[in-house]
Amino acid sequence: MLLPYHKIPDDAKVWIYQADRPIELDELNFINDFIEAFVDQWQSENQDVLGYAAVYYRRFIVLMADANTIDEEAIEEIIDIVKFIEDEIGIDFFQSKAICYKIGLQDIDSFYLEDIKRLIDNGTLSKETLFFDIQIDKKSDFDKNWGKLRAIDSVFSKYFR
Numbered sequence: 001m002l003l004p005y006h007k008i009p010d011d012a013k014v015w016i017y018q019a020d021r022p023i024e025l026d027e028l029n030f031i032n033d034f035i036e037a038f039v040d041q042w043q044s045e046n047q048d049v050l051g052y053a054a055v056y057y058r059r060f061i062v063l064m065a066d067a068n069t070i071d072e073e074a075i076e077e078i079i080d081i082v083k084f085i086e087d088e089i090g091i092d093f094f095q096s097k098a099i100c101y102k103i104g105l106q107d108i109d110s111f112y113l114e115d116i117k118r119l120i121d122n123g124t125l126s127k128e129t130l131f132f133d134i135q136i137d138k139k140s141d142f143d144k145n146w147g148k149l150r151a152i153d154s155v156f157s158k159y160f161r
Contacts, residue, residue, distance in 0.1 A: 001048040002040040008052045008064050010140040013075075017061040017082050017093040018100060018134050027089045031055050035063065038081050044074035057108045059100055060132070061085070061093065064139055099156075102130040102147055116159055127152035127160045 023031065035053035042049040042065070050066035063078055082093050098110035111119055119125040129151040136142050152160055 001042075001050055002036055003050055003052055005052055005054075008050070008139055009066055010138070010143070011067050012052075012064045012139040013067050013070065014137050014139055014142050015063045015078055016132075016134040016136060016146075017063075018096045018098070018132070019059050019061075020092040020096040020098060023055060023058045023091065027091070028055055028058055030089065031061065031085055034085060035061060035081065038077075039063065042074060042077070044069055044071045049074055057100075057106075059108060059110075060134070062142075064142075100132045101125065101151075102132075108132070116156065120159055125151060131156070 032053075032055055035055075039049070039051040039053040042051055047069060050069045052062075052064040054062055056062055061082060065074070085091070086093055097112055099113065099116075100108050100110045103109055111125075116125065127150065130147055131149045131151060131154050132147050133145060133149050133154075136146050151157065
């Protein structure tokens with residue numbers, strides 16, 4: 001059952017899938033409609049999964065589910081729907097090697113690791129650049145940390161010494 005974000009409990013499980021490129025507007029509408037419809041009918045052991053789904057920054061599919069309403073089989077369905085979306089619109093959500101970071105409040109950009117030194121040297125990236133941690137797996141961490149990981153506090157800190 002699709003719930004508004006504020007009704008999802010803090011201990012809800014989170015899955016973040018990063019696209020290998022920005023999502024176009026027509027693709028965005030398709031993805032939003034599809035993932036919302038999926039979550040609205042999502043079942044686990046013949047019970048509704050209480051969940052949430054959205055696309056963030058035209059780059060990330062974010063799905064959440066109340067940990068008390070989901071089982072392993074229902075979790076596997078997430079992979080199936082993301083693969084279906086990949087096939088439908090030609091975006092890769094599983095092999096993206098791009099690293100996304102914030103530019104201001106609403107915009108993001110991405111780079112590949114082999115470009116990090118050049119981007120630091122030309123001032124595009126700094127110690128304060130905010131990155132997206134796609135490994136976050138709980139809503140409370142998503143609320144507190146997603147898109148707020150400073151470069152100096154990340155695995156990229158070694159490049160800023």
